[in-house]
Amino acid sequence: MSTNKRVLLVVNPISGGKDKTPIIDHITKRLEEEKKELRIYRTTGERDKEELREIIEDYEPHRILIVAGDGTIKLVAEILKSDAVPLGIFPAGSANGLAANLDLPSNTKELTDIALSDNFVLLDTIMINHELCIHISDIGLNAALIKNYEEGNIRGKLGYFIQTIPTLMKSNFPFQFKIDNKGTTLERQAVLLAIANARKYGTGSTINPHGSYDDGKFEVLVFKEVNFSEILKTFSENAELSKDFVEIFSASEVSIECDRNIPFQIDGEYRGEVRKVHAEISPIKIKIAVPQKKATF
Numbered sequence: 235m236s237t238n239k240r241v242l243l244v245v246n247p248i249s250g251g252k253d254k255t256p257i258i259d260h261i262t263k264r265l266e267e268e269k270k271e272l273r274i275y276r277t278t279g280e281r282d283k284e285e286l287r288e289i290i291e292d293y294e295p296h297r298i299l300i301v302a303g304d305g306t307i308k309l310v311a312e313i314l315k316s317d318a319v320p321l322g323i324f325p326a327g328s329a330n331g332l333a334a335n336l337d338l339p340s341n342t343k344e345l346t347d348i349a350l351s352d353n354f355v356l357l358d359t360i361m362i363n364h365e366l367c368i369h370i371s372d373i374g375l376n377a378a379l380i381k382n383y384e385e386g387n388i389r390g391k392l393g394y395f396i397q398t399i400p401t402l403m404k405s406n407f408p409f410q411f412k413i414d415n416k417g418t419t420l421e422r423q424a425v426l427l428a429i430a431n432a433r434k435y436g437t438g439s440t441i442n443p444h445g446s447y448d449d450g451k452f453e454v455l456v457f458k459e460v461n462f463s464e465i466l467k468t469f470s471e472n473a474e475l476s477k478d479f480v481e482i483f484s485a486s487e488v489s490i491e492c493d494r495n496i497p498f499q500i501d502g503e504y505r506g507e508v509r510k511v512h513a514e515i516s517p518i519k520i521k522i523a524v525p526q527k528k529a530t531f
């Protein structure tokens with residue numbers, strides 16, 4: 235039985251600074267050939283959640299294709315709240331962390347074949363400060379970088395790169411963290427504390443080499459220093475990172491407190507400055523179509 239009779243295509247027109255027309259045209263043509271129903275929703279950045287929820291309730295899609303970045307994928311997952319409707323991802327954001335972990339190709343035809351296929355993974359999600367996280371959230375230096383990127387007007391990876399030096403110069407690090415992991419409290423000094431379901435950032439940097447996307451756990455990564463040679467190591471798949479650079483442990487629930495308000499991001503979206511973060515593995519799993527070989531998540 236086909237799982238793609240009614241398809242909803244969600245497009246973020248501005249993500250990654252890329253023109254999405256060729257991808258939309260390709261998907262439209264393919265679904266016409268297959269005599270499938272297609273409805274397209276273009277995000278506006280305002281009331282997208284409410285509008286998409288209404289469309290999904292009304293249209294009852296069998297599959298949702300997303301041409302956007304991680305923030306939009308997360309928005310759809312928050313509406314679905316279950317793995318009943320599979321997602322097909324067309325990475326078109328600035329960093330595309332989820333796609334990097336799922337080993338998605340860049341070619342539109344291959345992506346369409348995968349997105350409409352019945353080869354799925356079930357991703358864990360994490361509830362962080364009452365918001366769903368599908369990939370990586372962090373507090374400290376990287377979140378400050380994302381804030382400066384969002385305030386800048388250059389999209390794509392170049393935008394991140396351009397913000398790196400001013401962010402390092404402006405940031406008031408290191409920070410003092412208290413981490414409560416089911417009754418055990420750790421005190422750490424760090425520049426960045428990440429909560430990760432994924433193995434790598436969208437930049438391709440593997441920070442959580444032993445992470446698994448469907449084990450019912452996430453990893454807490456405590457980055458103790460800005461060490462450029464260790465950062466370079468994260469760009470190879472199986473690098474063993476020094477314990478002086480990053481300390482990693484698995485958890486299903488943690489409470490984190492910092493000595494002051496510091497920048498916080500979830501799945502690449504800046505969420506302001508916070509002092510406290512609570513993270514807990516969520517009962518929501520997301521069903522995503524992936525290439526035949528096992529994802530590296």
Ligand SMILES: Nc1ncnc2c1ncn2[C@@H]1O[C@H](COP(=O)(O)OP(=O)(O)OP(=O)(O)O)[C@@H](O)[C@H]1O
Pocket residue numbers: 246247248249250251277278279280302303304305306307326327328329330389390502503
């Ligand atoms: N038409 C639009 N105009 C402006 N902002 C939008 C629009 N549609 C969605 N957004 C905003 O885009 C963000 C989600 O972006 P998404 O995750 O798809 O890509 P991204 O990788 O963050 O892309 P980029 O960083 O290049 O914007 C949300 O903050 C959302 O409010």
